[in-house]
Amino acid sequence: MNYALTSVTTFVRRAIGLDDISLETLPVDAANRLRKLQMRGAIEQMRVFVIGNTFFAPVLAFQAWGAGVNGMVLGWTAVMLAFSWWLFWAWLSSYRTDGHASDMTRFVTETKINASIWCLGFVLFFPFADGDSKTVLTSVMVGSLALGTIGFAHAPIAAFWYLAIQATTLISVPTLYSIAKGTSQDLLLGVLAVVASAAIFNATLERAKEQMRAFKNHEALAHKTEVVDLLLKDYEEHGNEWIWRTDAKGKLVSCPSQILELLSFDDGAVEGADLIHTIGNSIESDHQSEVGKVQTAFDEMVDLHNVVLPLRSRSDGAVKWIVMKGRPQYEDAGYAGFRGIFADATATIEANRHVEFLAKHDPLTQVYNRNYVQAFLEDLDPARDHAIIFQIDLDGFKQVNDGYGHTVGDKLLQVMAERLKTAVDGASKVARLGGDEFLVICKLKADEMLIAQDQIGQRLLESMSKPFDIDHLEIGLSGSVGIAKFPQDTDQGSTLLSQVDLALYAAKRGGRNRCVAFVSNMMDGVQKRIIVTERLRKAVQAGSIESYYQPQHCAQSGRMIGAEALARWYDPELGFVAPDLFISIAEETGLIHELGEQLLRRACLDALKWAPQEDGTPLMLAVNLSPVEVMRSNVAQKIQRILDETEFPATRLEVEITEGVLIDDVPATKFLLEELSDAGITIALDDFGTGYSSLSYVRALPLNRLKIDRSFVFGIEEPEAQSIISTIVGLSERLNLEVVAEGVETQKGVEILGKLGCDVLQGYYFSRPLAAKDFEELTFGQKRLSGDKTA
Ligand code: C2E
Ligand code: CA
Ligand code: CA
Numbered sequence: 001m002n003y004a005l006t007s008v009t010t011f012v013r014r015a016i017g018l019d020d021i022s023l024e025t026l027p028v029d030a031a032n033r034l035r036k037l038q039m040r041g042a043i044e045q046m047r048v049f050v051i052g053n054t055f056f057a058p059v060l061a062f063q064a065w066g067a068g069v070n071g072m073v074l075g076w077t078a079v080m081l082a083f084s085w086w087l088f089w090a091w092l093s094s095y096r097t098d099g100h101a102s103d104m105t106r107f108v109t110e111t112k113i114n115a116s117i118w119c120l121g122f123v124l125f126f127p128f129a130d131g132d133s134k135t136v137l138t139s140v141m142v143g144s145l146a147l148g149t150i151g152f153a154h155a156p157i158a159a160f161w162y163l164a165i166q167a168t169t170l171i172s173v174p175t176l177y178s179i180a181k182g183t184s185q186d187l188l189l190g191v192l193a194v195v196a197s198a199a200i201f202n203a204t205l206e207r208a209k210e211q212m213r214a215f216k217n218h219e220a221l222a223h224k225t226e227v228v229d230l231l232l233k234d235y236e237e238h239g240n241e242w243i244w245r246t247d248a249k250g251k252l253v254s255c256p257s258q259i260l261e262l263l264s265f266d267d268g269a270v271e272g273a274d275l276i277h278t279i280g281n282s283i284e285s286d287h288q289s290e291v292g293k294v295q296t297a298f299d300e301m302v303d304l305h306n307v308v309l310p311l312r313s314r315s316d317g318a319v320k321w322i323v324m325k326g327r328p329q330y331e332d333a334g335y336a337g338f339r340g341i342f343a344d345a346t347a348t349i350e351a352n353r354h355v356e357f358l359a360k361h362d363p364l365t366q367v368y369n370r371n372y373v374q375a376f377l378e379d380l381d382p383a384r385d386h387a388i389i390f391q392i393d394l395d396g397f398k399q400v401n402d403g404y405g406h407t408v409g410d411k412l413l414q415v416m417a418e419r420l421k422t423a424v425d426g427a428s429k430v431a432r433l434g435g436d437e438f439l440v441i442c443k444l445k446a447d448e449m450l451i452a453q454d455q456i457g458q459r460l461l462e463s464m465s466k467p468f469d470i471d472h473l474e475i476g477l478s479g480s481v482g483i484a485k486f487p488q489d490t491d492q493g494s495t496l497l498s499q500v501d502l503a504l505y506a507a508k509r510g511g512r513n514r515c516v517a518f519v520s521n522m523m524d525g526v527q528k529r530i531i532v533t534e535r536l537r538k539a540v541q542a543g544s545i546e547s548y549y550q551p552q553h554c555a556q557s558g559r560m561i562g563a564e565a566l567a568r569w570y571d572p573e574l575g576f577v578a579p580d581l582f583i584s585i586a587e588e589t590g591l592i593h594e595l596g597e598q599l600l601r602r603a604c605l606d607a608l609k610w611a612p613q614e615d616g617t618p619l620m621l622a623v624n625l626s627p628v629e630v631m632r633s634n635v636a637q638k639i640q641r642i643l644d645e646t647e648f649p650a651t652r653l654e655v656e657i658t659e660g661v662l663i664d665d666v667p668a669t670k671f672l673l674e675e676l677s678d679a680g681i682t683i684a685l686d687d688f689g690t691g692y693s694s695l696s697y698v699r700a701l702p703l704n705r706l707k708i709d710r711s712f713v714f715g716i717e718e719p720e721a722q723s724i725i726s727t728i729v730g731l732s733e734r735l736n737l738e739v740v741a742e743g744v745e746t747q748k749g750v751e752i753l754g755k756l757g758c759d760v761l762q763g764y765y766f767s768r769p770l771a772a773k774d775f776e777e778l779t780f781g782q783k784r785l786s787g788d789k790t791a
Contacts, residue, residue, distance in 0.1 A: 036099025041154025067128035119169035156208035167197035240344035262311035365417035368431035377493035397436035457515035548769035562620025604648035710743025
């Protein structure tokens with residue numbers, strides 16, 4: 001029975017659509033919010049309701065006036081008015097807004113009481129009213145029903161109870177009365193009541209549904225706003241974009257906390273601070289122009305696009321790159337200030353700056369790189385700029401790298417870069433072109449150029465000559481410096497690099513540890529070198545480079561005891577090319593390996609044809625071995641192979657090496673010379689007395705002969721030259737070495753050198769270098785040639 005009732009109620013509720021407006025379908029807090037809204041709406045209508053009651057109650061009651069129930073009429077009216085006004089007073093005085101369910105229950109109960117009082121009046125007065133009065137009574141009741149229902153419509157539950165109670169009475173009383181009395185007019189009143197009630201019910205239901213829909217929409221929107229607010233807050237806290245606002249006067253209304261610590265406020269007051277003034281206070285001094293951009297946007301009330309502000313953090317002193325955007329805001333009253341965002345672009349900007357840095361700098365030493373130098377030099381303007389550029393090359397850096405490893409080499413380059421920076425002033429630019437080559441660019445005034453060239457050049461040399469202390473290793477090096485001047489040497493900045501390169505090359509060839517300035521004929525030299533290189537390549541391929549032979553004589557007996565092979569190249573276009581030139585080109589291009597092999601093979605074959613000395617001792621063959629050949633590890637095997645091929649005896653071969661070889665790599669050279677020596681080959685140290693001579697090297701190596709450089713021999717009549725030569729001879733005797741003097745041109749020279757103790761003499765006095773055929777003839781003739789068939 002109970003169950004059946006519940007089912008019917010549920011069915012009716014659904015059918016009518018009451019479920020749609022039930023607060024039970026909402027979450028508790030939402031239901032409370034809606035209830036609060038409903039009560040507030042209903043209570044606001046209470047005034048109309050009370051006034052309506054005050055007017056309708058006497059009208060209803062006095063329909064039964066004079067029917068002998070006046071006491072009842074007065075009593076009911078008094079109760080009605082008293083209750084209505086009490087209700088009004090009670091709700092207005094204890095107006096609660098928290099929408100608690102118990103408030104609604106109380107409100108509904110009071111509504112029910114009020115409706116019941118009306119119904120009581122209707123039930124009491126209807127039997128005493130005449131026909132017209134019944135109509136009035138019914139109409140007043142319908143009016144009251146409408147007034148109450150519509151008045152309480154904000155709180156549908158109250159409205160429906162009011163409607164249900166009143167409608168039931170209003171319909172049932174006339175209907176029952178008409179059935180009891182058989183009057184059709186009363187039935188008509190009942191029907192009227194049904195129609196009116198249904199219409200009002202429908203309107204109220206629709207309104208309640210509308211209320212529910214609106215509430216749910218509002219709730220959903222509120223929820224979304226809440227989510228968005230949370231997201232925004234989270235973004236501001238953890239993201240890197242923050243909102244700022246100013247009022248129409250440019251005063252800060254709100255400023256994100258992340259920015260506060262980057263801004264310097266006058267007297268520390270944040271709110272109401274002038275935004276532009278504050279930014280001006282806070283920004284790094286060389287970016288003040290950015291503040292101008294903000295000012296312009298504010299003045300002209302236009303959008304503010306990506307102004308980049310470097311601001312210094314108060315907490316850690318680091319610069320933050322803040323991008324500022326904004327746009328003017330308008331409200332009803334007109335321009336209302338600016339609103340925009342600050343975005344932290346530090347990471348992006350630093351990354352860009354790093355990329356930019358790398359594009360212009362050498363990552364190892366942090367000084368400029370070749371790209372930067374090229375761009376800088378190309379920008380030089382001969383009408384405006386004067387500059388000296390210094391190209392610096394460390395002598396012997398390769399040995400440091402090979403001997404101690406790249407880590408030490410890298411550290412040395414870093415120290416070197418620092419030293420160069422210290423050697424020049426801050427306005428000069430230091431760059432690393434690659435390897436151990438550095439460049440210094442000094443922009444100067446025209447009249448400073450000459451002095452600066454010497455002074456700076458000297459300082460740069462000094463900076464390299466101090467020993468380098470790397471990882472507790474003391475490394476002594478020196479350097480060479482090439483110099484070129486703008487616009488004296490060229491008015492094209494781009495040409496400067498090749499000019500300074502030539503000057504450096506000249507400095508290195510000139511004996512290192514020196515500065516050499518570019519002179520224009522170096523350029524001619526370059527042109528010539530390029531052509532010679534091409535021709536030389538062809539000549540080596542064709543095997544057309546010949547070997548000439550210059551005799552060597554015993555100083556005591558005067559007899560020819562051997563010859564030195566010297567390369568000769570006749571090119572149909574270039575004519576005779578000096579060996580100094582083409583040998584150095586062959587060394588640079590690597591052609592020397594092929595050429596050296598060709599010359600050695602040919603010399604061995606030629607020498608096999610020579611007639612021996614009178615006593616049958618075969619003539620010695622001396623060949624020159626270039627330092628570049630010596631540095632190749634397989635040179636000993638190469639020589640051995642050629643000796644095997646040509647069947648030339650090792651004991652007849654003498655190899656001349658220069659001192660330069662020795663200092664470049666002592667252990668390797670020593671090893672090679674021992675191999676050669678073990679094979680029976682004689683070893684001579686050529687050009688002794690120039691360059692880096694040190695007898696300590698000489699002592700450590702398996703040498704047989706010293707060849708005194710011809711520059712000493714040319715001045716042999718001078719006492720100084722004689723004393724140097726006698727010193728060398730003295731040392732050689734102690735080291736058990738033979739002394740050869742080359743470049744002997746005179747009879748006098750022969751005499752002096754013989755007296756000083758030289759063992760072997762060589763020079764034009766005896767013979768110029770001779771073509772193979774001529775020398776062969778000479779060996780057979782053993783007669784002295786004066787120089788007609790010479791090269
Ligand atoms: P070097 O080894 O010192 O050769 C001696 C140079 O002195 C030769 O010059 C020779 O012609 C020159 N000379 C000899 N006697 C006199 C003299 O009385 N007066 C004057 N003024 N000069 C004299 P050359 O042939 O021009 O060679 C120059 C240099 O080229 C050589 O110096 C040597 O370093 C290099 N060279 C020549 N041929 C070869 C070669 O086949 N292989 C290698 N690796 N180097 C060579
Ligand atoms: Ca030589
Ligand atoms: Ca020599």
